[in-house]
Amino acid sequence: MTVGSERYYTYLYQGRIRGGHVVQIILxxxxxxxxxxxxxxxxxxxDLKMSAKQLLKHYTxxxxxxxxxxxxxQNFGMGQYQIRALKGIKRLMLMIQFVYLYLKRMTPNNSCLGESLRQCQRKQKQELVKIxxxxxxxxxxxxxxxEELKIA
Structure with missing residues (x-):
């Protein structure tokens, strides 16, 4: 199957899953x-009416x-925040998006954001040890x- 410019092998299964729901699964x-x-x-x-090609297009x-x-x-601890007000959620998401885009811009093309963050953390620790x-x-x-490091 071809989706966009990429070609894929696919296997489609339709059936019931736990709870009795009928779904289609595409490998x-x-x-x-x-x-x-x-x-x-x-x-x-x-959505059992959606073809495998439509589903793959949607997911791409x-x-x-x-x-x-x-x-x-994983990297910003987003799963740990407990903000309930919509205004706070919007502000947090906007801030995270800015930081994410900045870091992605600074990340080499073939490396992941998490590795770039870990590299920055290592450099920060090295600088602290130097001080x-x-x-x-x-x-x-x-x-x-x-006392200067506020860890007294």
């Missing part, structure tokens, strides 16, 4: 990686949104360093 592999476990994508739909457009929410939950090391070499007391 899909890129034409370049048939039956490779890591390349497998599984799509589930309650939606996939960047799914990636955004996964990365936001502590220099202060210790200059004879600054450990207690003073702790």
């Amino acid at each position: 899909s592999w890129p034409h370049t990686a048939p039956l490779e476990e890591k390349a497998l994508r599984c799509f589930v739909s309650h 457009k939606r996939w960047p949104i799914e990636i955004f929410f996964r990365e936001v939950k 502590i090391y220099r202060k210790a070499q200059n004879g600054v007391a450990l207690k003073t360093i702790f």
Whole structure:
């Protein structure tokens, strides 16, 4: 099957799942990686009228949104916020989107956002160790360093 400019192998199954709901499940592999476990994508739909091609087209457009929410939950702790007011939710999402877009812009093309964040965290820790090391070499007391870092 061809969706856009990409070719896929697909397998369509329609049947009941737990709870009695009838769904269609599409297993899909890129034409370049048939039956490779890591390349497998599984799509589930309650809309039995939608063809496999329509469903894959829909998901190819939606996939960047799914990636955004996964990365936001994993890297920004979005799943831990407990904001109830709509105004607060909108502000938080706007702030997260700005930070996300900035970081994506700074991330090399073939690396993931999470790796870029971890790299930034490593650099930040290294800089902190350098500061502590220099202060210790200059004879600054450990207690003073702790106080300056607000970890006393």
